[in-house]
Amino acid sequence: MTLNSRIEAFSKLGIFLSQFKEENSVQKEEVLGNDLFFERFLTAIHNSQHKNGWFLPEQVFFSVTQWSEALRKKSLQNWLEPYKFEEKERKTVGIVMAGNIPLVGFHDLLSILITGHKALVKLSSDDGQLLPILCEYLITIAPEFKPYIVFTKGKLEHFDAVIATGSNNTARYFEYYFKNKPNIIRKNRNSVAVLTGKETAVELEALGEDIFRYYGLGCRNVSKLLVPKGYNFDAFYKSIFKFQYLLKHEKYTNNYDYNKAVYLMSNFKLLDNGFLMLKEDKSYSSPISSVFFEYYEDYKDLALLFEEKEEDLQCIVNFPKSSKNVDFGKTQCPGLQDYADKIDIVDFLLKI
Numbered sequence: 001m002t003l004n005s006r007i008e009a010f011s012k013l014g015i016f017l018s019q020f021k022e023e024n025s026v027q028k029e030e031v032l033g034n035d036l037f038f039e040r041f042l043t044a045i046h047n048s049q050h051k052n053g054w055f056l057p058e059q060v061f062f063s064v065t066q067w068s069e070a071l072r073k074k075s076l077q078n079w080l081e082p083y084k085f086e087e088k089e090r091k092t093v094g095i096v097m098a099g100n101i102p103l104v105g106f107h108d109l110l111s112i113l114i115t116g117h118k119a120l121v122k123l124s125s126d127d128g129q130l131l132p133i134l135c136e137y138l139i140t141i142a143p144e145f146k147p148y149i150v151f152t153k154g155k156l157e158h159f160d161a162v163i164a165t166g167s168n169n170t171a172r173y174f175e176y177y178f179k180n181k182p183n184i185i186r187k188n189r190n191s192v193a194v195l196t197g198k199e200t201a202v203e204l205e206a207l208g209e210d211i212f213r214y215y216g217l218g219c220r221n222v223s224k225l226l227v228p229k230g231y232n233f234d235a236f237y238k239s240i241f242k243f244q245y246l247l248k249h250e251k252y253t254n255n256y257d258y259n260k261a262v263y264l265m266s267n268f269k270l271l272d273n274g275f276l277m278l279k280e281d282k283s284y285s286s287p288i289s290s291v292f293f294e295y296y297e298d299y300k301d302l303a304l305l306f307e308e309k310e311e312d313l314q315c316i317v318n319f320p321k322s323s324k325n326v327d328f329g330k331t332q333c334p335g336l337q338d339y340a341d342k343i344d345i346v347d348f349l350l351k352i
Contacts, residue, residue: 001145003116008073010114011071013137014067014071015068025042037137045060048129054251060102079336079346084350085115092119092158093118093120094161095108095122096174097131098127099124099128100214102130105121105165107339107340119148122153122156161181161182161183162178162182162184163184164185168187188285189219189341190313190314191222191224191317192317193210193317193318195225195228203328204328208239209329209331210222212240213332223291224286224292224293225293226293226295227294227296252289255288256275259287259289278291279291280294
């Protein structure tokens, strides 16, 4: 397949995905493969929560919508335009996928296939339903992809390079096991937001999206706030009040009740609005239903702090001085060029 034909196939997948909306999914006659895949994929979206209790339909629909927009033909072309594609030997690249948010491993798969390599995919059991259907769709509209997509349930074998995502503990195993192969190994990361006290209600509400989308399970979710000395959290709590609907989700409520009990038994001081706890803490990885915060003396000092924490941070909301800066409400809307851990996967794949 040529690069243009691969781009064309993924853009058609994007058109297919654009039909699925939380409020109303409408099957369009002109979309390729709908007779085989529309109802099947819609059913998979609604059934995802039976395999993973965090994957409620509204969360899966959000992820699908983000990918439908990212896979527009022009977006794909703009993403790949800076790279130099040359005809070379095709390699087999293993992917060990995470399962914390819906379709979290799709970007790795896309990058491997778009660069002309073969993908050897090990799915997470927490997110194993949606991606195989999308791969079947790709193969149906572009049969040339068939030998380039292989799923495995066992140990990865017979591969030339690997991209693996996991916890810090798992990453140590990955680093040992894959040490003799070109690799990208991802560990735990967290995201933070910087507040100055001058934020509007609209910006603070958008920050709620950064905190609560996917229930805070993603590395791009804000898990810590940096605030100036004397900051008053009243405006923040008022602006995020609409997210109280999270208490309707049993898993979120169970986490809230459990973490609150642990904090109270430990005599930690908390700010609490009934569905989100704020705890002063120097750590960056806060439990679900809570966000850590830390006071800063001087805004200018934050640049050095973030430089020291470079390896721990994925996104920094509202800090334009950083290359990791993201606008309020946009942490879970990355572009194709917004690589996890700032590691350029396409460049890596073109050089193996």
